[in-house]
Amino acid sequence: MAAPHREQLIRHCIGAANSIHDECTLSSTTGGGGSPLAACGQALVDLLSRQAHSVCSSYRNHESATAGSPTPAEAEAKAEVLTMKRLEDLASIAYAKFYAFLYKDLPVCWRQLYTDARILKFCLLVLRSPYGAADRGIAANDNGNDDGEEATLCELIKTLDLALILAGAAGELRGRGWIDTALDLLRLTCIERAATAPTKSAQAIAASLQYRAGTTGEGDYADAKVFSTDEPFTPPVKHPIRRVPAPSMEDFQTYLDRAGGAQPLVMRGAIGGSWPALTTRRWDQPSYLLSRTFGGRRLVPVEVGRSYVDEGWGQRLVTFGSFLREYIDPSLSPTPPPPTSTSLPPEANATTTAGKPIAYLAQHPLLTQLPSLRADILLPDYCYTSPPASLTSTDNGEDPAPLDEPLLNAWFGPPGTITPLHTDPYHNVLAQVVGRKYVRLYSAAETPRMAARGREGGVEMGNTSLVDVGVVEGWDAAEDEDDDKQEQRRRQFAEIPFMDSILEPGDLLYIPVGWWHYVRGLSVSFSVSFWWN
Amino acid sequence: MDLYATGFNAWRQLEFDDEPSGLAATNEPDDVTSFRLVLSDPLLIEPPCALLSCTFTRTSTGLRQAGFVDESVGETTPGLRDKLLSSTAAIAGNGSVAAIGQRQFPETKQIVQLVAYETGFIALAEDGCVWSWGDERYAACMGREITPLSPAERPAVIEELEDLPTGKIVKVAAAGYVILALTEGHDLYAWGGHPGRQAILGDLSGSPTPVLVEENDIVDCSIGESHIIVLTENGDVYVIGDNSNGQLGLAVEKTATWVKVPLSLEEAHSVIGVRAGPRSSFILTKRHVP
Numbered sequence: 001m002a003a004p005h006r007e008q009l010i011r012h013c014i015g016a017a018n019s020i021h022d023e024c025t026l027s028s029t030t031g032g033g034g035s036p037l038a039a040c041g042q043a044l045v046d047l048l049s050r051q052a053h054s055v056c057s058s059y060r061n062h063e064s065a066t067a068g069s070p071t072p073a074e075a076e077a078k079a080e081v082l083t084m085k086r087l088e089d090l091a092s093i094a095y096a097k098f099y100a101f102l103y104k105d106l107p108v109c110w111r112q113l114y115t116d117a118r119i120l121k122f123c124l125l126v127l128r129s130p131y132g133a134a135d136r137g138i139a140a141n142d143n144g145n146d147d148g149e150e151a152t153l154c155e156l157i158k159t160l161d162l163a164l165i166l167a168g169a170a171g172e173l174r175g176r177g178w179i180d181t182a183l184d185l186l187r188l189t190c191i192e193r194a195a196t197a198p199t200k201s202a203q204a205i206a207a208s209l210q211y212r213a214g215t216t217g218e219g220d221y222a223d224a225k226v227f228s229t230d231e232p233f234t235p236p237v238k239h240p241i242r243r244v245p246a247p248s249m250e251d252f253q254t255y256l257d258r259a260g261g262a263q264p265l266v267m268r269g270a271i272g273g274s275w276p277a278l279t280t281r282r283w284d285q286p287s288y289l290l291s292r293t294f295g296g297r298r299l300v301p302v303e304v305g306r307s308y309v310d311e312g313w314g315q316r317l318v319t320f321g322s323f324l325r326e327y328i329d330p331s332l333s334p335t336p337p338p339p340t341s342t343s344l345p346p347e348a349n350a351t352t353t354a355g356k357p358i359a360y361l362a363q364h365p366l367l368t369q370l371p372s373l374r375a376d377i378l379l380p381d382y383c384y385t386s387p388p389a390s391l392t393s394t395d396n397g398e399d400p401a402p403l404d405e406p407l408l409n410a411w412f413g414p415p416g417t418i419t420p421l422h423t424d425p426y427h428n429v430l431a432q433v434v435g436r437k438y439v440r441l442y443s444a445a446e447t448p449r450m451a452a453r454g455r456e457g458g459v460e461m462g463n464t465s466l467v468d469v470g471v472v473e474g475w476d477a478a479e480d481e482d483d484d485k486q487e488q489r490r491r492q493f494a495e496i497p498f499m500d501s502i503l504e505p506g507d508l509l510y511i512p513v514g515w516w517h518y519v520r521g522l523s524v525s526f527s528v529s530f531w532w533n
Numbered sequence: 534m535d536l537y538a539t540g541f542n543a544w545r546q547l548e549f550d551d552e553p554s555g556l557a558a559t560n561e562p563d564d565v566t567s568f569r570l571v572l573s574d575p576l577l578i579e580p581p582c583a584l585l586s587c588t589f590t591r592t593s594t595g596l597r598q599a600g601f602v603d604e605s606v607g608e609t610t611p612g613l614r615d616k617l618l619s620s621t622a623a624i625a626g627n628g629s630v631a632a633i634g635q636r637q638f639p640e641t642k643q644i645v646q647l648v649a650y651e652t653g654f655i656a657l658a659e660d661g662c663v664w665s666w667g668d669e670r671y672a673a674c675m676g677r678e679i680t681p682l683s684p685a686e687r688p689a690v691i692e693e694l695e696d697l698p699t700g701k702i703v704k705v706a707a708a709g710y711v712i713l714a715l716t717e718g719h720d721l722y723a724w725g726g727h728p729g730r731q732a733i734l735g736d737l738s739g740s741p742t743p744v745l746v747e748e749n750d751i752v753d754c755s756i757g758e759s760h761i762i763v764l765t766e767n768g769d770v771y772v773i774g775d776n777s778n779g780q781l782g783l784a785v786e787k788t789a790t791w792v793k794v795p796l797s798l799e800e801a802h803s804v805i806g807v808r809a810g811p812r813s814s815f816i817l818t819k820r821h822v823p
Contacts, residue, residue, distance in 0.1 A: 097626070100625070457672055
């Protein structure tokens with residue numbers, strides 16, 4: 001039966017394996033000049049090259065097997081197991097370098113080695129999966145083992161997401177472009193397969209990828225259902241930031257250039273009518289977000305803990321679906337989560353939030369990782385204005401290089417997320433897409449009074465304040481034992497002038513470079529920040 | 534003398550055969566999952582130096598090497614290779630290289646051993662003092678306070694290793710984010726750790742702490758990226774840590790407690806030393822002359 005997408009996926013994989021093998025050969029024969037991989041050393045290039053060759057052989061064997069000629073299946077399976085192990089070895093060797101170097105000093109070769117090892121693993125997994133094998137895979141999976149396909153699919157997606165998230169999918173010839181295409185072909189293959197494979201899992205997977213706007217779904221979510229707007233705590237706004245209807249780009253430029261320096265500004269409803277994320281492809285609908293994240297199977301990095309300066313704070317990779325169900329809005333999941341989350345830690349199966357730490361998808365280039373969501377937003381025109389130069393240089397004296405295009409970050413979390421008081425080296429437009437957020441700003445001119453941290457454990461923390469605004473205001477309990485010194489610091493801090501506001505869906509907030517900001521999610525909240533200079 | 538090895542073998546770095554058999558050479562080499570004899574010499578085998586993709590050792594017939602020898606330590610630059618073998622130079626995981634004589638120590642101490650972990654270095658002086666320097670983000674590996682006067686990147690003495698109950702330090706070993714030190718009186722100390730990761734040893738911290746291996750006195754020790762191998766005074770070999778490449782020589786995935794390696798040595802042979810590569814282990818044995 002014709003399966004054009006599956007055939008494309010297989011060709012895409014064969015292409016990658018060949019291309020990795022060629023690049024390794026080039027890097028060995030041209031004294032390394034031909035490929036960034038050469039900087040990993042010839043031994044590792046040689047090992048990667050052998051695995052690429054082995055994956056190519058597996059595909060060739062598979063083709064000849066489906067053409068009818070018998071192959072020594074046992075030896076082939078054994079070789080594939082060893083290849084899989086070597087690809088894990090390569091990935092772990094490269095991964096160790098991500099920690100051994102300061103990120104800014106990490107040679108790109110290690111990110112590419114990691115990415116290529118993950119791409120090859122994906123290719124081998126595809127071959128052994130129902131999406132690659134025309135005969136043997138389907139036969140193996142229809143033998144009563146219905147969960148096998150779900151687990152295989154999650155493993156395929158995870159393999160490439162690790163390369164995207166941990167290694168930034170480095171590599172000129174393959175890299176992010178190859179991975180984005182592979183995931184899209186995999187998605188299309190799943191849908192295509194549902195038309196011919198009558199298994200329950202194949203049907204369920206295809207259904208999880210569809211979005212039916214405005215209708216009522218039968219699965220875990222009614223399609224039109226939106227996130228809870230529950231707001232457990234609402235701080236008072238004491239010194240409101242100026243709020244105006246969306247200005248024209250020219251008016252905004254005039255505002256930036258005015259004497260005395262640019263001031264913060266809330267542009268009311270500036271994105272409300274124009275962004276698909278707020279109109280036709282609504283980000284406040286869990287079913288929509290799930291359909292755009294491979295049925296919630298894509299991995300995302302989340303910060304677990306109240307705030308990045310707290311003890312016990314840490315980062316974790318979880319599936320987008322479990323992040324929604326377990327952390328963002330447990331009311332979405334009245335029943336225990338489906339078996340898709342069995343690979344997650346045990347606490348992920350809890351249906352209650354009691355005692356559960358807050359998790360925040362914060363400062364992550366989610367829209368680069370998930371290009372289909374990127375299409376739901378528009379770059380605000382305001383990011384094309386020329387902002388005034390920074391009045392106060394950053395603490396380490398290094399001004400960031402000019403950006404070619406704005407840096408986008410996603411901020412998605414449950415009520416109560418906190419971004420501690422800090423300052424960024426860029427002008428910032430924060431777009432509020434879902435829910436409400438409280439923001440408080442202190443002028444760059446107050447920097448000497450912001451109690452900036454210093455170097456902590458070899459990490460520069462000078463852009464973050466020692467002061468916890470929530471504790472100063474009595475909204476949160478102090479983490480540490482209170483002593484007189486802290487008490488005094490808080491009293492003094494309470495006297496510093498500030499501006500604050502609560503952002504509503506559709507609002508844009510302009511934060512001038514160097515201004516200190518404290519941000520607190522009030523309800524389920526999804527924002528996108530744009531840094532530019 | 535005999536050399537036994539187990540572990541990561543992706544480049545045949547555990548195979549000293551001069552001419553590998555035709556079939557073996559074309560297949561992808563698998564890891565070695567239990568200690569097996571890899572080299573014999575009637576007179577001498579020195580403890581090997583094992584890098585990720587290759588192994589070197591000196592024997593009575595000269596230098597022997599196995600695996601993929603990168604240019605950086607190959608024939609073109611024998612100087613570094615010799616220094617690695619004699620522990621007078623070391624390469625950290627972040628690529629920095631230190632060599633004795635290259636670094637100016639505040640007092641002109643005689644350095645007898647220099648080892649590297651992932652992001653820094655440990656030097657043992659003749660007087661038993663242990664010096665550390667490296668990336669301050671992994672402060673636990675320094676084993677000492679980091680202060681403006683003794684910053685992480687400048688060699689400074691680990692004071693907690695002075696005046697220990699069983700004498701001065703006579704040997705150091707380091708890899709990954711863990712450092713080992715052995716005293717004259719056969720006590721093993723360890724420190725280090727990577728924030729947010731399970732350490733090989735249970736109670737690891739930034740402060741050197743005695744390591745108990747079932748009450749045994751320890752006479753030799755070595756460490757890989759995520760495993761440790763020690764030799765007891767009784768001649769037993771114990772291992773702990775990760776076994777994903779067979780580096781423990783045991784049929785387990787990993788172990789968080791010390792496990793004695795079952796060895797069936799020939800009559801009158803005994804273990805005289807142990808070594809770890811990043812993902813491999815070596816045991817050196819010798820026949821007793823009656």
